[in-house]
Amino acid sequence: ILNVEQSPQSLHVQEGDSTNFTCSFPSSNFYALHWYRWETAKSPEALFVMTLNGDEKKKGRISATLNTKEGYSYLYIKGSQPEDSATYLCAAHNDYKLSFGAGTTVTVRA
């Protein structure tokens, strides 16, 4: 199991503001980095899977970057909306399994 860390644990952002947060993971023995969006009482929803150093992916107002050499990924939310409120999980994939971080809980205030 890889040690995956996310920071901050939680953040509050004003509607319309942009924000970002970090996922760090061991850079060795790495296959892919996954990001999931998880709302309370629902299943985690896949956002991105990234494999290559320098990968950037975008889905609407949410984007992510990957640095495999230094072992980190950033997730960005541009122009936050109340519906972006959720816990964002990252997970490193190696050897047939995902190792999850503890998540960053984002609360968007109207």
Add this chain to the structure above:
Amino acid sequence: EPEVTQTPSHQVTQMGQEVILRCVPISNHLYFYWYRQILGQKVEFLVSFYNNEISEKSEIFDDQFSVERPDGSNFTLKIRSTKLEDSAMYFCASTSSYSNQPQHFGDGTRLSIL
């Protein structure tokens, strides 16, 4: 859009009893997983399953745990003699590819051991 479905949504069981958690993965997926989250902790990997056998299992997945794909559609997790510390949310996931496709998760089964 196809979904992973899990039943039951909540299971309450006496300590020492056997429990079976059920999952129906997405039909064309090949890789299947069980994860759990104890309240307030990270989501933890339990086991992965491919080609009708276990690919990888964690230290948590001891002799009390077993998985089965009995009929080509269901994927079950059995805990033979439950302990209080088995209380958690258990998630099933499936994917079509080894690493470059996302895993699709069910809504989870909340297991409460009394």
